[in-house]
Amino acid sequence: MKLRRRTVMTGLLLPTLSGFTRQQRIDHPVAPTTNGPVRGYRDGGVTVFKGIRYGADTGQRRFQPSAPPRPWADPADAFAYGPASPQTGPELNQSEDCLFLNVWTPGLDAERRPVMVYIHGGGYSTGSGSSPLYDGTRLAARNDVVVVTLNHRLNLFGYAYLARFAGPAFADSGNAGQLDLILALRWVRNNIAGFGGDPSRVMVFGQSGGGAKIATLMATPSAAGLFHRVATMSGQQVTASGPMNATRRATAWLDALDLPPDRAADVANLPVDRLLRAAEITDPVLGYGSLYFGPVLDDRTLTRHPFYPDAPTQSAAIPMIIGNTRDETRAFLGGDPANHALTWDDLPGRMTLANMRIDVAPEGVIAAYRAMHPDWSPSDVFFAATTAARSWRGAIIEAEARAAAGTPAFVYQLNWTSPIDGGRRGAMHTDDIPLALDTVAAPGSRAQGPQAQPMADILSGAFAAFARTGDPNHPGLPAWTPYDLTRRQTMIMDVPPRMEDDPRGGERRLFARVPYIQPGT
Known part of the structure; x- marks a missing residue:
């Protein structure tokens, strides 16, 4: 929902104004922003603002950098989430006018609370900051702390690279979605003190695509200084898309639209649905899946790869948490019953490039796993190998790069398993979302059973402590020390939690011999 202007200001802005009762002023407090005042509502002991506009309608600037909104004078109602970026995902409310954010705060006062900005997942293609799992009330x-979630441009609207054939107006199209995030973080820097937050203690955290977006921001010059702690959850970005592969994808997309390259600028005026449908063609670089759109090494917004060939010096001093789940790919591959009933004869044929995401002969991988874990079934090997090769591998590369630079990260692996499906899905991709955000009771949460809330207390407590001080240690954890190249210390998030040195060390060494390029790039 867009912010709606109202013609009457509440007493919190104009104390002598007689148009509102005292109760209305308490129930719907108003906060100032650099764009105009916004009116929220009380939810228990928290004041909530949903759908605050931080950027102008991107439909007017399709494939161009986002811009601040036109200022307003009267308080704008911030009672409902704003639209999500156009996408093929299940979001019901979609619009190119999607640059909105949400704030949960314990008080509109002079306290300078840590600020926790959550960036949603869904790759670079789907999702929004409006999921019940991201509700910031309990956190x-x-x-x-002050919690912020946000929407930004996704998929082709945020990352289609048109610079090489559509003219100067589209020079930044390959990173438009990242520029939206930077605009939102500037809004936080400029406004969060009015919501009881501390602009000098801003933590960005996100899962999956959200973590990958954050890793990219860590190497983006225009994002420097906008955040002060980082936590990524099953979301890493070692390399960005190269400009030529990004151009190849854009060319394939234009072909699907029946547009020659010299008419590429026409995409600025075509219907949204037509643009999205055309992007469903098979990716010409990967050879599987629909078109990949993600950050591009364009030498404008992004001038280096996020974590290649090393950790970015621009963010070296920023404390970082890097997390993954033990059974990441059970989220993607565990829904197929055949993958739970594999034989040793079946297994090589299942370990394809599409499932492993690296070019390696399956026979050697299988032999290594059977030697390391002789009691494992073929299905156990399948899920472990696909996790280690395509998901966990990027996180380890980032952790080792930070350690090599002398600015080690705190590393965790979620082992706690929800009893859903009899536990057969393991600790899979997305399982740490309700634990980190303390939303285990929210619709859509997989965190169930008597240990769910204790596990959420442990992980959300670590994240809140990290936002406050840059150190995730708290009374619910054993001593959590940063990851170094001698011990490779990792917090195993379980009930109870424990520290381990180099968990999955055999798998780390097995895959370290195979070159890694971020899937999609």
């Missing part, structure tokens, strides 16, 4: 209330 804010229980930890005295």
